[in-house]
Every structure is written in C-alpha cells, then in structure tokens.
Amino acid sequence: MQISPSILSADFANLQAELDAIRSADWAHVDVMDNHFVPNLTLGLPVVESLAKVSPVPLDCHLMIDDPDRWAPGYVEAGAESVTFHVEAAADPRGVARTLRGLGARAGMAIKPNTPWAPYEDLLPDLDMVLVMTVEPGFGGQSFMADQMPKVRAVRESVRRFGGEVWIQVDGGVSAATVEQCAEAGADVFVAGSAVYGKDDVPAAIAELRALVAAHAHP
Numbered sequence: 495m496q497i498s499p500s501i502l503s504a505d506f507a508n509l510q511a512e513l514d515a516i517r518s519a520d521w522a523h524v525d526v527m528d529n530h531f532v533p534n535l536t537l538g539l540p541v542v543e544s545l546a547k548v549s550p551v552p553l554d555c556h557l558m559i560d561d562p563d564r565w566a567p568g569y570v571e572a573g574a575e576s577v578t579f580h581v582e583a584a585a586d587p588r589g590v591a592r593t594l595r596g597l598g599a600r601a602g603m604a605i606k607p608n609t610p611w612a613p614y615e616d617l618l619p620d621l622d623m624v625l626v627m628t629v630e631p632g633f634g635g636q637s638f639m640a641d642q643m644p645k646v647r648a649v650r651e652s653v654r655r656f657g658g659e660v661w662i663q664v665d666g667g668v669s670a671a672t673v674e675q676c677a678e679a680g681a682d683v684f685v686a687g688s689a690v691y692g693k694d695d696v697p698a699a700i701a702e703l704r705a706l707v708a709a710h711a712h713p
C-alpha cells in the first residue's frame with residue numbers, strides 16, 4: 495500500500511519545500527500536461543529533471559500528453575523512476591512500456607474513465623502499474639468517480655490471473671472519504687493531490703490515508 499501525493503496541488507513557486515513536506519510518502523506524483531491530450535498545461539522535462547535532483551522520494555510521472563511514444567523515454571532520462579503514459583495517446587502501448595523498462599524505469603499505463611480495460615489486459619506482462627483514473631484527467635480537486643471501482647476490480651482480477659506483480663494506482667478525488675473503497679476494490683497505490691496539499695498538516699494527511707488503506711490490503 496503506497497501513497498503518492500500529487501504536487502499539482504502544491505505551491506509551484508516552492509516545489510523543493512513542497513517535496514520535503516511529503517518525505518513520509520512513497521512517491522511524488524508529477525502530473526505532466528501538454529494542453530493537447532488534456533486542456534491544461536503544467537510542466538515538462540526541464541522541471542522534472544530539477545525535481546528529481548532534490549526530491550526525497552522517487553518521482554512517479556503521470557504523462558497526460560500526446561505522442562508518449564516519442565516523449566515518454568525522456569522522462570526516465572530526466573530522473574523519473576516510474577513513468578505512466580495514457581493508452582489513449584499511445585500508438586504502440588506495448589512498445590512504450592518495453593522502452594520504459596529497457597531504460598530502467600517502472601512502466602505504468604493509464605486509462606481514462608471512458609476507456610474500457612478488457613482490450614488492454616494482454617499488455618500486463620509488459621507493465622509494472624495500471625493507473626485507473628477516477629476523474630477525467632486535467633485538473634486537481636475534482637469529485638471522485640465511484641463508478642470506476644468495477645474497473646479497478648477487473649484490473650485486479652486480471653493481475654491475479656496473470657500472476658505477476660503489477661501495481662494498481664488510482665488518481666483523482668482520492669481522499670480520506672474515498673480511499674478505502676479504492677483499497678477494497680484492489681488498488682494499492684493511491685494518488686492524492688488536494689487531500690494532501692490542501693491540508694495544513696501534510697504529514698498527518700499522508701499518515702491518515704495510510705492508516706485507512708492499511709486495513710484493506712489485498713492478499
């Protein structure tokens with residue numbers, strides 16, 4: 495059970511201090527948006543490279559960008575230990591995943607709320623993580639989509655059948671109020687932006703999420 499706070503809700507003028515505040519987390523979730531795949535623009539390679547140099551925890555880059563086939567490998571070179579691309583944007587998802595692994599990173603594949611899981615099940619041997627979006631990607635602070643829980647269960651079932659160790663991440667609207675149902679459905683990596691950085695006591699917010707999911711660890 496791992497917690498990956500999203501710095502999208504952090505103070506972008508003080509990112510080093512904001513990363514220091516989440517040293518009790520497992521990862522720092524970095525949302526890369528290109529204003530094409532999603533209608534929002536955040537940061538890219540040079541910023542990720544700078545963050546990787548100062549972060550106390552490894553970077554979990556979530557690429558909400560077009561053409562990850564071309565751009566995703568650069569994020570490994572920039573220092574990200576986990577790179578997640580969107581299957582909707584990839585021409586060759588298996589190829590992207592294999593390239594990421596070949597460069598030494600964990601390969602994650604994200605699926606938007608309206609994207610079904612079944613067509614991609616056979617990609618599992620090439621993946622380290624599946625990210626089931628629980629909001630439409632693009633912005634922090636949106637409402638959690640509980641209707642994505644059956645998809646989390648379906649991915650968990652596929653991973654069980656496959657037999658390998660593939661993490662399942664949830665991202666969007668994850669908070670103390672919604673994190674338990676994610677864990678119950680089979681998620682094991684929890685991204686939270688506003689539910690962590692929106693709190694006065696950031697370490698306490700991380701500890702609270704950890705305590706809530708600890709009771710729901712899947713076998």
Ligand code: DX5
Pocket residue numbers: 500501502503523525556629630631632633634635636665666667668685686687688689
């Ligand atoms: C949304 C991003 C999320 C975002 C989550 O497109 O992928 O990582 O930061 O923010 P919250 O936790 O506030 O929904």
Ligand code: ZN
Pocket residue numbers: 500523524525556665685
């Ligand atoms: Zn994200």
